[in-house]
Amino acid sequence: MDFSTKKEQFILSVLVANHFGVLTRISGLFSRRGYNIDSLNVGETENPETSRMTIIVTGDEYIKSQIVKQLGKLQEVMKVEMLPKEETVLREHLLIKINVSRETRSEITEAVNVFRGKIVDFNSDSVTVEINGEPSKLNAFIEFTKSYGIIEMCRSGALAMKRGANSL
Amino acid sequence: MKLTGARIIIETLIEQDCETVFGYPGGFVINIYDELYKASDRIHHVISAHEQGAAHAADGYARASGKVGVVIATSGPGATNLVTGIANAFLDSVPLVAITGNVPLALLGRDSFQEVDIMGITMPITKHNYIVKDVNELASILRDAFRIAKSGRPGPVLVDIPKDIQLATCEYKPGKPVEKTLDVLTEQINIDKIVELIEASNKPYIYSGGGVVISNAGDELKQFAERIDAPVGFSMMGLSAMDGSLPNNLGLTGMHGRYASIKANSETDLLIAIGVRFSDRATGNKLKYSPNAKIIHIDIDPAEIDKNINTYFGVIGDVKYILNKLLEKVKPKKHPEWKEEINRYIADEQANYPQNYGMHPKNIIERVNNLIDDKTVIATDVGQHQMWVAQYFKLKGRRTFLTSGGLGTMGYGMGAAIGGCFGSGNQRTVLFTGDGSFGMNLAELATAVSNNLPLVIIIMNNGVLGMVRQWQTIFFDERYSSTTLDRKTDFVLLAKAFGANGMRVVGEGELSLALETAFSIKTPFVIDCVIDCDERVLPMIPPGGSVENIIIN
Ligand SMILES: Cc1ncc(C[n+]2csc(CCOP(=O)(O)OP(=O)(O)O)c2C)c(N)n1
Ligand SMILES: [Mg+2]
Numbered sequence: 001m002d003f004s005t006k007k008e009q010f011i012l013s014v015l016v017a018n019h020f021g022v023l024t025r026i027s028g029l030f031s032r033r034g035y036n037i038d039s040l041n042v043g044e045t046e047n048p049e050t051s052r053m054t055i056i057v058t059g060d061e062y063i064k065s066q067i068v069k070q071l072g073k074l075q076e077v078m079k080v081e082m083l084p085k086e087e088t089v090l091r092e093h094l095l096i097k098i099n100v101s102r103e104t105r106s107e108i109t110e111a112v113n114v115f116r117g118k119i120v121d122f123n124s125d126s127v128t129v130e131i132n133g134e135p136s137k138l139n140a141f142i143e144f145t146k147s148y149g150i151i152e153m154c155r156s157g158a159l160a161m162k163r164g165a166n167s168l
Numbered sequence: 169m170k171l172t173g174a175r176i177i178i179e180t181l182i183e184q185d186c187e188t189v190f191g192y193p194g195g196f197v198i199n200i201y202d203e204l205y206k207a208s209d210r211i212h213h214v215i216s217a218h219e220q221g222a223a224h225a226a227d228g229y230a231r232a233s234g235k236v237g238v239v240i241a242t243s244g245p246g247a248t249n250l251v252t253g254i255a256n257a258f259l260d261s262v263p264l265v266a267i268t269g270n271v272p273l274a275l276l277g278r279d280s281f282q283e284v285d286i287m288g289i290t291m292p293i294t295k296h297n298y299i300v301k302d303v304n305e306l307a308s309i310l311r312d313a314f315r316i317a318k319s320g321r322p323g324p325v326l327v328d329i330p331k332d333i334q335l336a337t338c339e340y341k342p343g344k345p346v347e348k349t350l351d352v353l354t355e356q357i358n359i360d361k362i363v364e365l366i367e368a369s370n371k372p373y374i375y376s377g378g379g380v381v382i383s384n385a386g387d388e389l390k391q392f393a394e395r396i397d398a399p400v401g402f403s404m405m406g407l408s409a410m411d412g413s414l415p416n417n418l419g420l421t422g423m424h425g426r427y428a429s430i431k432a433n434s435e436t437d438l439l440i441a442i443g444v445r446f447s448d449r450a451t452g453n454k455l456k457y458s459p460n461a462k463i464i465h466i467d468i469d470p471a472e473i474d475k476n477i478n479t480y481f482g483v484i485g486d487v488k489y490i491l492n493k494l495l496e497k498v499k500p501k502k503h504p505e506w507k508e509e510i511n512r513y514i515a516d517e518q519a520n521y522p523q524n525y526g527m528h529p530k531n532i533i534e535r536v537n538n539l540i541d542d543k544t545v546i547a548t549d550v551g552q553h554q555m556w557v558a559q560y561f562k563l564k565g566r567r568t569f570l571t572s573g574g575l576g577t578m579g580y581g582m583g584a585a586i587g588g589c590f591g592s593g594n595q596r597t598v599l600f601t602g603d604g605s606f607g608m609n610l611a612e613l614a615t616a617v618s619n620n621l622p623l624v625i626i627i628m629n630n631g632v633l634g635m636v637r638q639w640q641t642i643f644f645d646e647r648y649s650s651t652t653l654d655r656k657t658d659f660v661l662l663a664k665a666f667g668a669n670g671m672r673v674v675g676e677g678e679l680s681l682a683l684e685t686a687f688s689i690k691t692p693f694v695i696d697c698v699i700d701c702d703e704r705v706l707p708m709i710p711p712g713g714s715v716e717n718i719i720i721n
Contacts, residue, residue: 021291024291025291028291062474065474066471069471072470072471073469073471075295075296075316
């Protein structure tokens with residue numbers, strides 16, 4: 001098979017056994033084989049014996065096919081699926097603490113409303129905002145706040161699920 | 169039946185059809201060893217001189233017997249000494265179960281005496297690994313370890329067992345040897361498509377590897393090759409799948425392959441790759457690899473398809489199964505022109521053979537070759553001597569070649585040869601080693617002597633790290649940095665010190681006498697063969713090169 005060498009971002013959903021060490025095994029596989037993780041998220045599913053990982057990776061078609069196959073070889077990996085972007089709900093969570101002053105407070109509040117975020121903490125010098133959404137929306141908000149000064153921020157990494165009634 | 173964890177380990181090993189295990193005792197496996205002592209009429213334990221030797225022995229045992237090899241080591245240094253052996257088994261897909269002791273659960277994570285995180289250390293070099301935290305899971309984890317080790321593409325599995333798990337008791341029910349999980353993806357096997365391509369091909373070439381040995385598909389390979397009238401070339405791991413003296417067996421291909429095999433590999437219009445992984449040592453420059461060929465890749469590991477070489481298409485499954493399917497459908501073919509072309513390559517190859525004087529490696533190898541039968545096990549270490557054996561030795565039997573392919577582990581040979589003796593039911597075993605490689609694990613001579621093994625050790629003694637020296641000759645203007653050993657070790661005296669026997673050989677006459685002596689006794693015998701330090705392994709395709717860059721003389 002000939003692979004296209006164009007790089008793109010892709011979303012992997014991986015069902016794994018809820019054992020200790022699984023995360024190390026999977027992240028070890030990525031680093032050992034030189035695959036770059038953009039974000040990784042893991043949490044228990046409705047079945048306490050399994051966890052679900054959402055991994056976002058940038059790479060070409062060769063890397064894409066290798067990742068799926070190499071993950072499939074791990075004993076604790078039960079299922080690997082590449083989620084097509086158009087048919088996927090992708091959500092990320094952002095907490096961001098921004099510098100404010102009396103003059104800038106209202107501008108920031110307005111922006112938070114436009115982005116449908118929430119102010120979860122504030123004092124005279126800072127405000128902490130929580131926003132949910134597609135990573136691109138979060139990026140846009142972060143870009144906007146840069147001029148005010150970001151004190152600290154943290155992002156959850158994306159969660160993803162295919163639309164429709166089927167499951168992984 | 170309520171048993172201790174230590175006893176459960178031994179019972180499970182016996183239940184899983186383990187007759188011989190290799191290992192080395194210590195504080196955190198002392199209870200396991202106590203149970204081994206009590207069960208010594210049911211399971212045989214071989215103590216090595218070093219855990220690395222035990223791991224290689226378990227590996228050699230597995231390759232020679234087709235069973236799962238088992239090695240036991242204590243925590244900390246015992247466990248870390250296994251690492252090279254485990255990595256070696258991983259890269260060559262050898263089924264191995266490594267059992268290590270560890271500190272009690274409560275002491276884990278506190279940098280306790282002889283504590284290492286062997287699970288963390290071996291994660292990237294095992295198929296899977298475990299640390300047992302509940303004695304109730306012990307037997308099922310060990311059974312899983314055996315299943316994983318031998319299923320699909322085989323490999324090593326490590327089970328780390330803290331001391332208190334060995335002491336705790338629980339109910340044990342004897343089980344049966346676990347079956348391999350069969351993962352032939354029948355729907356993906358497009359036999360008709362292969363048959364069509366074979367029908368259309370004028371120059372088919374079969375490139376066969378370790379997968380054929382592992383799946384015991386040598387007979388099927390031979391039939392298939394004869395049926396479609398194709399020559400067969402081999403990766404290092406595949407060499408013992410087919411009788412070396414068959415006319416369509418072109419032998420090793422790749423960096424130090426035989427000329428005809430390399431040429432056919434490069435000129436073919438249909439490359440049927442079976443149970444190989446297209447390692448860089450086998451392909452060289454991938455862009456110039458078999459430029460005119462459609463490549464069909466048959467392997468049990470889906471991740472190997474299109475990993476190193478872009479194939480025309482891949483077929484996933486057990487190679488024996490697929491070869492049998494092919495044999496049902498494929499019609500006999502004849503390729504007289506292709507055969508003629510190959511015969512020309514063979515003639516060129518033979519014209520370039522080195523002058524076959526007395527102490528030339530080729531002559532030594534051929535002399536030994538004349539003394540063996542189809543049960544004799546051949547082991548090698550790593551270096552020039554390994555390549556000469558791979559090129560010139562005509563192997564006769566299945567599972568008779570033990571060599572470190574993927575990891576290229578100097579020091580593999582002694583342990584592997586010992587394992588080969590046990591795994592083959594005490595058949596005559598010949599180890600070809602180098603003065604450098606032998607130096608790495610020669611203490612295992614003690615193991616060979618204690619166990620009265622019918623082992624002939626042939627040291628191709630060039631006084632140098634020959635393979636590295638060869639690179640220094642060709643690529644580094646003869647700057648022989650740290651490769652001239654010229655040690656004063658007397659290998660014959662050394663053999664005697666270990667309780668073995670030996671002879672030093674500098675000429676043809678002595679060679680005959682030494683071989684005659686070695687093959688007339690059933691105990692370890694060392695033959696120290698003095699050879700020229702400037703003898704090179706040829707042909708050679710420089711790393712990253714192609715057949716265009718081949719160095720012939
Ligand atoms: C453990 C290990 N260390 C280093 C090497 C690198 N190496 C490959 S071949 C070789 C020389 C081997 O020398 P010897 O055993 O005498 O065999 P010769 O090439 O002389 O036949 C070396 C150092 C290796 N393969 N394995
Ligand atoms: Mg040497």
